[in-house]
Amino acid sequence: MADPAGRSLTPAERSLTPAAQQIPPAAQQRAPAAAQRTPVGLLVPGLLALSLLVLPLIALFSKTPWSDLPELLGRQRVQQALWLSIQCSLSALGLSIVLGIPLAWLLARSRLPGRRLVRGLVTVPLVLPPVVGGVALLLAFGRRGLFGPALAEVGTELSFTTAAVILAETFVALPFLVLTVEGALSGLDPRHEETASTLGAGPIRTFLTVTLPMIGPAVVAGSALAWARALGEFGATITFAGSLPGTTQTVPSAVNQLLADDPPAAYALSAVLLAVSVTIVIGLRAKLPR
Amino acid sequence: MKRTLILSAALLVGVSACGENNPDVGKDGLGPAPAESSAQPTTSPTVLGSDFAGADLTVFAAASLTESFRELGEAYESEYFGAEVTFSFQGSQSLVAAISQGAPADVIATANRKTMTSITDELEDPPAEIFARNQLAIITEPGNPLMITGLADLADPDVKVVLGGPTVPVGKASRETLKAAGVSVEPVSEEQNVKDVLSKVRLGEADAGIVYVTDVQAAGEDVFGIKIPGITNVYPIGVLEDTDADLAADAFVELVLSPEGQAILATYGFKPAPEMTTSPDSATSPDSTPAPDSTPSPDSTPAG
Numbered sequence: 001m002a003d004p005a006g007r008s009l010t011p012a013e014r015s016l017t018p019a020a021q022q023i024p025p026a027a028q029q030r031a032p033a034a035a036q037r038t039p040v041g042l043l044v045p046g047l048l049a050l051s052l053l054v055l056p057l058i059a060l061f062s063k064t065p066w067s068d069l070p071e072l073l074g075r076q077r078v079q080q081a082l083w084l085s086i087q088c089s090l091s092a093l094g095l096s097i098v099l100g101i102p103l104a105w106l107l108a109r110s111r112l113p114g115r116r117l118v119r120g121l122v123t124v125p126l127v128l129p130p131v132v133g134g135v136a137l138l139l140a141f142g143r144r145g146l147f148g149p150a151l152a153e154v155g156t157e158l159s160f161t162t163a164a165v166i167l168a169e170t171f172v173a174l175p176f177l178v179l180t181v182e183g184a185l186s187g188l189d190p191r192h193e194e195t196a197s198t199l200g201a202g203p204i205r206t207f208l209t210v211t212l213p214m215i216g217p218a219v220v221a222g223s224a225l226a227w228a229r230a231l232g233e234f235g236a237t238i239t240f241a242g243s244l245p246g247t248t249q250t251v252p253s254a255v256n257q258l259l260a261d262d263p264p265a266a267y268a269l270s271a272v273l274l275a276v277s278v279t280i281v282i283g284l285r286a287k288l289p290r
Numbered sequence: 291m292k293r294t295l296i297l298s299a300a301l302l303v304g305v306s307a308c309g310e311n312n313p314d315v316g317k318d319g320l321g322p323a324p325a326e327s328s329a330q331p332t333t334s335p336t337v338l339g340s341d342f343a344g345a346d347l348t349v350f351a352a353a354s355l356t357e358s359f360r361e362l363g364e365a366y367e368s369e370y371f372g373a374e375v376t377f378s379f380q381g382s383q384s385l386v387a388a389i390s391q392g393a394p395a396d397v398i399a400t401a402n403r404k405t406m407t408s409i410t411d412e413l414e415d416p417p418a419e420i421f422a423r424n425q426l427a428i429i430t431e432p433g434n435p436l437m438i439t440g441l442a443d444l445a446d447p448d449v450k451v452v453l454g455g456p457t458v459p460v461g462k463a464s465r466e467t468l469k470a471a472g473v474s475v476e477p478v479s480e481e482q483n484v485k486d487v488l489s490k491v492r493l494g495e496a497d498a499g500i501v502y503v504t505d506v507q508a509a510g511e512d513v514f515g516i517k518i519p520g521i522t523n524v525y526p527i528g529v530l531e532d533t534d535a536d537l538a539a540d541a542f543v544e545l546v547l548s549p550e551g552q553a554i555l556a557t558y559g560f561k562p563a564p565e566m567t568t569s570p571d572s573a574t575s576p577d578s579t580p581a582p583d584s585t586p587s588p589d590s591t592p593a594g
Binding site: 033259 | 482
């Protein structure tokens with residue numbers, strides 16, 4: 001055991017350190033050196049991991065045609081994609097919040113049977129390959145899908161609509177919100193809400209004035225993740241909703257097409273999404289100091 | 291920040307200097323087996339080392355060539371025992387974009403001249419040779435429930451039409467055909483290759499689409515097809531400069547251009563290239579004149 005200055009503690013000093021009282025004396029003699037030295041065995045893989053994550057981002061940053069950016073971002077196809085992405089991802093976020101918080105509450109607080117199963121099911125879209133999610137959505141809500149005829153009865157056809165994009169994005173984003181909020185709700189001390197109800201507040205009022213503010217940070221964090229996921233959704237969108245500029249071609253779809261047709265525009269859009277992602281990450285860290 | 295950028299740039303340079311891996315790692319000098327096919331022999335002389343007529347190949351081919359080229363690959367593999375052909379089938383525009391970015395391929399076959407021209411500098415021996423032609427077709431669900439008889443019916447706003455994107459060969463040809471017929475269509479989706487157009491109709495999501503006649507044939511009973519007379523696409527094939535398997539790539543291209551290869555393509559519905567009336571060994575494609583991509587035939591009025 002060493003003090004902050006790096007000097008070894010005398011046996012007497014060691015016995016004074018609270019943590020040291022738990023450790024048998026023999027172990028105290030061996031521990032110090034290992035705690036200070038960074039194992040080379042971990043350094044190399046660690047740096048490799050870092051390179052893998054960081055080098056592509058650096059490459060994207062360096063290949064972005066910065067001087068042409070204003071012109072590129074002004075192109076019609078690019079503008080359509082950006083505007084559509086913003087619209088759809090925010091709608092998906094809204095839907096996720098409105099539907100997700102109640103579901104999170106049910107999972108965390110209610111006594112409904114099968115909650116563990118439901119929680120597992122909610123996690124599936126998180127790990128499901130996006131294109132598989134698209135196939136599933138197609139099989140459920142496509143024209144020949146399980147609910148296709150039912151939807152047609154009501155006069156709705158989802159194929160190739162902006163609504164389909166929002167649905168696909170919600171499918172992948174909702175779990176983020178539900179799981180984050182559910183975690184926060186589970187960790188809440190129920191006494192606050194109990195106090196509120198003994199003081200006469202109804203369940204809705206309690207939820208809105210007591211519970212919601214307490215899980216606020218979790219809702220924000222979940223929303224940020226959900227929004228980022230919705231913004232980046234590609235596989236499910238392109239399979240379920242198709243790709244048409246202005247209606248269903250979101251930024252990822254546009255990048256996919258522009259990579260072959262107009263690479264500089266693709267790089268510009270990619271840089272925009274990268275910047276958005278970085279902002280979200282920074283914003284998250286600022287909101288939740290840990 | 292500046293120091294980080296410099297360090298990062300140095301890292302990037304270092305990484306890129308490591309060079310690329312070439313997939314055509316040489317096998318142990320196995321020469322071609324005696325030709326088993328009854329067609330005219332198309333084998334080149336055996337060369338030991340990594341470059342020989344039976345080496346492994348990576349072939350980039352337009353999506354519409356999926357079925358026919360798979361069979362051509364099998365023909366190549368049976369002619370050269372031990373060879374393995376790996377295909378990448380995508381929209382031609384995606385393939386040539388990948389090649390410009392350095393994707394490793396030995397042979398490239400596209401569905402129109404325009405996409406091939408964009409990578410002229412990457413070809414070993416430009417201009418690429420035309421090996422086939424294709425014709426467009428409207429597809430609908432089996433039984434044609436909406437009773438579509440021709441291009442004009444696609445303009446109906448209640449009909450959901452899917453087309454290839456403007457730079458996808460089938461999409462470009464579709465738009466030219468529609469324009470020539472004076473029909474204005476608002477597609478509900480633009481797909482990146484012809485097989486995706488096919489699948490949207492096959493899955494029942496779209497009412498109609500425009501693909502090639504070869505795709506109609508390949509889809510069999512899953513779709514109903516209406517041939518569109520007139521504009522056809524020409525398919526060029528070329529060997530890439532960067533390839534390490536020159537002889538093998540040449541052998542594959544020769545196979546495609548040979549009577550055996552042409553017969554295979556014909557069974558899938560392709561039309562022969564105009565030059566294919568003479569023996570394959572004598573022709574170098576007369577591609578010096580900037581011929582148009584599409585050759586309108588005399589009866590260019592759409593069916594119905």
